[in-house]
Amino acid sequence: MSRHQKKNSFLNKLLYFVNSIFAATLLLSYFLSFVSPKTVPVFSVASLAVPFLIFVNFAFLLYWVIKLKKYFILSGIVLLIGWLFFPPLLKFTKKNIALNSDVKIMSYNVRMFNVYKWTEEEGIGEKIIQFIKDKDPDILAIQEYYHSKDTQLKYPYHYFAPKSKKNNFGLALFSKYKIINKGSLNFKNSANNAIFIDIVKGKDTIRIYNLHLQSLKLNPQKENFGEANSEKLIGRLKRGFIQQANQVEQFLKHETTWKGKKVICGDFNNTAFSWVYRQLAKNKKDAFNVAGINFGKSYNYFFPVRIDFILTDTKTKIHNFKTYSEKLSDHYPIMSRINFE
Structure with missing residues (x-):
């Protein structure tokens, strides 16, 4: 393996480690919505950061897809969990009905x-x-x-x-x-x-x-x-x-x-x-x-x-x-x- 390949391999591993932290934090943040702030109030701060954490994980997902690395699976799974079981951050379609009785x-x-x-x-x-x-x-x-x-x-x-x-x-x-x-x-x-x-x-x-x-x-x-x-x-x-x-x-x-x-x-x-x-x-x-x-x-x-x-x-x-x-x-x-x- 060349020096350039080793450098890229190390960088990818480092980025994946950072990716893992953000993915784990987002996953934890999802489930903190089931815990009353009166129990551990400081953890509730994480719920405020969920939109930001979703953006970061989506950026990692795109990065690994472009690089053709299987590392994209981690953020992909965490984002999919949020999409299926929690309120949407982003909606792609809308409903637009207008009745006189509205x-x-x-x-x-x-x-x-x-x-x-x-x-x-x-x-x-x-x-x-x-x-x-x-x-x-x-x-x-x-x-x-x-x-x-x-x-x-x-x-x-x-x-x-x-x-x-x-x-x-x-x-x-x-x-x-x-x-x-x-x-x-x-x-x-x-x-x-x-x-x-x-x-x-x-x-x-x-x-x-x-x-x-x-x-x-x-x-x-x-x-x-x-x-x-x-x-x-x-x-x-x-x-x-x-x-x-x-x-x-x-x-x-x-x-x-x-x-x-x-x-x-x-x-x-x-x-x-x-x-x-x-x-x-x-x-x-x-x-x-x-x-x-x-x-x-x-x-x-x-x-x-x-x-x-x-x-x-x-x-x-x-x-x-x-x-x-x-x-x-x-x-x-x-x-x-x-x-x-």
């Missing part, structure tokens, strides 16, 4: 309409309001809603739940259908919350939840991932995951009180590969999985992350799902056409 439901984290100037761009609040008017959803769930005379939307029925009497921000639900009941779960020790309304459409009474789980406050643009802040970062993530788990348990307990048709909208602050999502989506349809296409990226992150969801009961028909590309917040709005008949 209900258009939008979920949107508006980042308080830029009241605190997270961006220097002018007129963000007005642009968000105009975007919503143009899309004209029948039901609108807003997270991080800021209530003022400039952010009022003309819906016949609405429910706004500020986090405290001193604040003008919280969760809001707007509806073209009559609201006959409403309420708030009032998460403790958190600026986040869950609210609901019961609406009447024809002969049906439908419950709509607006859910905003604990933020992990993870910002790659501002975060220093160096040694000095690593312990502080991990500690904050652990506390955030535990709070999310507690909030999910409170929500699921409340959800059992409703036996009729329902929709759960919101910003889960976690991915479709997390324990949080697995618990909330159990025995439900995910509008993106049924009718969406591409990555469904709903958060402005450096790789595709889907943390905003529309879920329904299994009997409800989902006819369309779309993630919009408007960069008016750190989240992208999502909307689905849903049919209850």
